[in-house]
Amino acid sequence: MEAILNLLTSESNLNITIKRSDLMDFGKFLINQAKTELETEVIAQQNETYKTRLETCDFLKVDQSTLWRYAKRGYLMPVEVGGKRMYRMSDLKRILNGGRD
Numbered sequence: 001m002e003a004i005l006n007l008l009t010s011e012s013n014l015n016i017t018i019k020r021s022d023l024m025d026f027g028k029f030l031i032n033q034a035k036t037e038l039e040t041e042v043i044a045q046q047n048e049t050y051k052t053r054l055e056t057c058d059f060l061k062v063d064q065s066t067l068w069r070y071a072k073r074g075y076l077m078p079v080e081v082g083g084k085r086m087y088r089m090s091d092l093k094r095i096l097n098g099g100r101d
Helices: 002-009 020-046 053-060 064-073 089-096
Strands: 079-081 084-088
Touching: 002 020, 053 064, 053 084, 053 089, 084 089
Parallel strands: none
Antiparallel strands: 079 084
């Protein structure tokens, strides 16, 4: 299946003949790959925790005006959770790690 994927991502113009069964297998391969990626993302989102504005200030050891500046620059964006502005713990950890996950 990866051979077909390599052909599709190559820069050359190709005409290829492929058996129906191979095409079906490739389609199933792509579906399974997408399913796995989506499941991983959904699980990560389910495990996400959130902090309030004050908890975030305490966690990062910054002032509320700093959070406002972070949001203005797009550095740390709050999300709406239940009508409240909250901050993702994964984003806070990213900041503490210097931008690395």
